[in-house]
Amino acid sequence: ERLIVIAVGLDSPIAEAEACDLHTRSLLYRALTRAQLMALVVNEYLAGGWLEFLGHVRLRDDEAFDRAAELRRAESSAVEGVVQ
Numbered sequence: 657e658r659l660i661v662i663a664v665g666l667d668s669p670i671a672e673a674e675a676c677d678l679h680t681r682s683l684l685y686r687a688l689t690r691a692q693l694m695a696l697v698v699n700e701y702l703a704g705g706w707l708e709f710l711g712h713v714r715l716r717d718d719e720a721f722d723r724a725a726e727l728r729r730a731e732s733s734a735v736e737g738v739v740q
Contacts, residue, residue: 660694663687669704680706681735 666687668680684706688695699707 657690657692659692661687661691662696662698664698667699667702667705667707669702670706
């Protein structure tokens with residue numbers, strides 16, 4: 657474990673039932689869970705990659721953040737539909 661973790665080059669394109677997907681997910685998981693204070697992900701755009709959606713995330717300044725609404729919207733098993 658480290659105080660700060662910088663995860664670089666840990667993305668890869670999502671493949672159908674490939675062992676490299678499990679390896680990529682494992683590396684991302686370990687990088688983010690080993691940080692005690694801060695985790696930074698340096699993301700290079702990879703089409704079809706696990707982190708591709710981050711290129712489309714935008715902060716909305718027209719409304720306040722509603723934690724309860726976001727928790728209702730969250731799909732805790734969304735990744736399972738991609739990897740199965």
